[in-house]
Amino acid sequence: MSAEIVVGTILMEDSPAITETLILDSEFFSKGWGILTTVDATALEAKVSAEGWHCFFLADEVRATVFGMPGVENGHKAVRDILSKVRDQNFNCLEITRITGKSFLGIPYTTVAAHSRHLQKGLILQGSKARRAAQADAEWARN
Numbered sequence: 001m002s003a004e005i006v007v008g009t010i011l012m013e014d015s016p017a018i019t020e021t022l023i024l025d026s027e028f029f030s031k032g033w034g035i036l037t038t039v040d041a042t043a044l045e046a047k048v049s050a051e052g053w054h055c056f057f058l059a060d061e062v063r064a065t066v067f068g069m070p071g072v073e074n075g076h077k078a079v080r081d082i083l084s085k086v087r088d089q090n091f092n093c094l095e096i097t098r099i100t101g102k103s104f105l106g107i108p109y110t111t112v113a114a115h116s117r118h119l120q121k122g123l124i125l126q127g128s129k130a131r132r133a134a135q136a137d138a139e140w141a142r143n
Contacts, residue, residue, distance in 0.1 A: 003027050003035045005075030005112065007099055010036045010044060011083070013092040017137070018119055022047050030080055033094075041095055048119055056125050058116040061097070062086055065111045070101040078112035086116050090131035093117035 003009075011033050012018065012026060019026065024047070026034030039047065048055040064081035068074045079096070086094065098113035120126055126134070 003029070003037070004072050005035075005079050005096055005099070007096055008040050009096040010039070010041060010117070011079065011094045011096075012036055012119075015092060015134070017134075018092065022051055022053070022119075029076075030083060033083060053119055053121050054123055055093075056118040056120075057095070058091065058118070061113050061115060063111055063113045065109055067107065067109050069108045070099055070110045074110045075099065075112060078110060079114070082112065082114050086114075089116060090128055090134075091116040091118040092131070092134070093119055 011029055012024065014026070014032050014034055018024070024036055024044075025038045026036050029035045036044065045055045062082050062085050064078040064085070066074050066077045066081070079094075082094065093116070094114050095117055096112060096114050098111075100111050102109060102111070118125065118131070120134075
């Protein structure tokens with residue numbers, strides 16, 4: 001897990017149905033999630049569209065703050081915190097949109113912001129139950 005988290009990093013749920021259909025390479029990040037290594041947001045949307053799928057970008061920003069200056073370790077900590085916040089929403093993708101390093105009273109901290117994304121075949125965003133069922137199928141396929 002050495003990949004640096006930068007603005008534009010895309011994490012995706014480990015789903016054989018998605019990665020095999022879209023032919024995406026990823027590096028393990030956290031249980032059930034990987035960092036896409038060969039595509040950025042524009043290339044991902046092009047691949048998704050070429051296969052007749054759709055890529056949704058959710059407007060809600062999710063943030064996590066950790067103590068310390070921006071770097072690999074703190075970026076990973078913040079992203080793991082974000083994943084724990086968004087897991088219950090059952091979206092299968094996440095894009096890092098902002099990383100800031102600041103200090104308060106001389107104590108440095110890093111804030112990472114992200115937006116959930118969701119890849120699916122249909123044009124209308126699936127409901128929570130359908131997304132949860134797709135995640136259960138992906139979990140079953142991984143095991």
